[in-house]
Amino acid sequence: MPLSTRPVDTPGSAAPGARRRWLALAVLMLPVLLVSIDNTVLSFALPQISEALRPTGTQLLWIIDIYPLVLAGLLVPMGSFADRVGRRRLLLTGALGFAAVSAVAAYAPSAEALVATRAGLGFFGAMLMPSTLSLLRNVFTDREERRLAIAIWASGFAAGSALGPIVGGFLLEHFWWGSVFLLAVPVLVVLLVLAPAFVPESRDPAPGRIDPLSIALAMATMAPVVYGIKTLAKSGPSTLALAGLAVGLLAGALFVRRQLRRPDPMLDVRLFTRGAFSGAVLVNLLSVFSLVGFLFFVSQDVQLVLGLSPMEAGLALLPGLAVMVAAGLLVVRVVRHVRPAHVVAVALLFSAAGYAVVAVGAGESTLVLLVAAFVVLSLGVGAAETVSNDLIVSSVPAEKAGAASAISETAYEVGAVLGTAVLGSILTASYHAHVVVPDGVPHTDAAAAAETLGGATQVAQTLDAGTAQTLLDSAHAAFGSGVGTTSLIGVVLMLVAAATALVTLRHARS
Incomplete structure (x- = not known):
């Protein structure tokens, strides 16, 4: 069946001049960085959250997972809604709501309340994100300019995930854990002021109707699958x-059946019949999976095992962040001369090598080893993300840019959700199975120590020196064993x- 031939997106004004185009890109990078930072900013706050709110291991995972889960489930519906009401308008609405909920999340009194506010951030974050890449396609009509703009966009998306722990580390060094949420407020105030001036409005001139059943089916697909995997x-x-x-x-x-039968589907699933498109989407997902899964355990390892402060731990990841951004930008030149399939495959092999470095040194992790592993993994993620996003946008007709x-x-x-859900759950289960809590520890404290490494660290502070050291030795060994298992799984997945x-990108051209 042929693809839909809906009219090309129509801007609200003429294409902006060169200077305004790049200013528009700078403004649109604000929500990109913010939403991707919010995926991982809590990584280094987990120990403080564990001490302040005393979540169970499952609650701790949901505090991280619920945000990208809601965000992922609503991105396609919100993208359809943005086509209808205007992408810039929905962007500004999402910015206002995101800032308000961030302020509430900063003062959450319990683990349950934090999970609820993170879900609210996912809802408004879904309003922010669908507009950015489709607006870029509208702003940058020249192919070479657009390729560079997408490279910057993709680098910002990937770098934001790595920047989250660094920003979080700085804030946690000076303030309480809730400060990581307040970061969103000044950033979004700047967006609310600048976007109307530099980002032109655009919408689909023939948008599809809002389909509540498709929205419900999209959410009913995401939530149970992630819950089942966890x-x-x-x-x-x-x-x-x-x-x-x-x-x-x-x-x-x-959901797929309904989209195939509707004359104006919320998501045109026929796009996945294009090999380059579906392969690039899979690469996108797995690249982020590897990054977020790695950050889940390394953020705890460098603080709770190696004893770094949040700020020191964040700075330890700075080399990896720099490499990720550089790889995303430099790969634009490489892919002009080398087939995308080969570039992406080599990039994913670097990600596998990053996990392999940790797997080989599991149980005896040093700061140098973890930093080196993150640099190697970041090189692969930065390159793979840029190429995959460029292929996703360029392999479909212009009228399909929004979808x-x-x-x-x-x-x-989805990659962010699964990175934590799969690798995080395996690590938590391995830790729980191997940790040994010394006799004499009160039942409630023993349960907390057996749930997470953060819980064991907090409980150890209440015990006598000998018992505390015994508990910490066991907890560190159990965590190291879990990191080794998780890293081996990461190696296999990346290979x-x-x-x-x-295979899937073999027909894609540079």
Whole structure:
């Protein structure tokens, strides 16, 4: 069946001049950096949150997961809504709501309240993101300029994830854990002031109708699947885990069926029949999976095992951040001469090598080893993200730019969810299985120490020196064992991803 031939997106004004185009890009990078920072900014706040709110291991994972989960589930519906009401208008609405909820999250009194406010941030974050990449396509009509703009966009998206722990480390060095949320307020105030001046409005002149059932099916696909994966990774096969996966897959099948039958689908799933498009989406997802999964354990390792302060831990990741940005920009030149499939495959092999470095040194992690591993992994992520996003946008017709952008960003958020859900759950389960709590520790404290490394560190502060050291030795060894297992899984996944990229992107041209 042929692709839809809906009219090309129509800007609200003429294409801006060169200076205004790059100023528009700078303004649009604000929400990109903010939303991607928010995916990982809590990484280095986990120890303080564990001490202040005393979450269970499951609650700790949901504090991280709920934001990208809601964001991923709503990106496509919000992208469709933005086509209808105007992308800049929805961008500004999302900015206002995101800033307000961030202020509430900063003062959350309990783990449950923090989970709820993170869900609210995901809702408004979904309003922010679908507009950015589709607006860039509207602003940059020249192909070479657009390729560079997308490279900067992709580098900002990937770098924001790595920048989160650094920003978080600086704030946690001087303020309480809630300060990581207040970061959003001044950034979004700047966006609210500058976007109307430099970012032209655009919308689809023939938008599809709002489809509540498709929105419900999209959410019913995402949430149960992630829940099933989390439960399966932590507790092994169970009725709840398998039921969650079954419900999600059924909802996903119904969603696809509905989109194929509608004359104006919320998401044109036929885009996935294009090999370069579907392969690039998969690369996008797996690149972020590897990055977020790595940050989940390295942020705890450098603080709770190696004893670095939040600020020191954040600075330790700075070399990796610099390499990620540089790789994203330099790969634009490389891909002019080398087939995208080969560039992406090599990039994913670097990500596999980063995990391999940690797997080899598991149990004896040093700061140098972890920093080196992050640099190698970041090189792969920066290159793969830039190429995959460029292929996603360029491999579809212009009238499909909005849908392609929403899918690209959805893949990013699904990768963030699965990176924590899969690798984080496996690490938590391995830790719980191997840690030994000394006799004499009160039952409540023993349960907290057995749940997370942060819990064990906090409990140890209340014990006598000998018992505390025994608990910490066991907790560090259990965590190291979990890191080794998680890293080996990361290696295998990235090797499979590299092979998949060679196959699915083999017809993509530079």
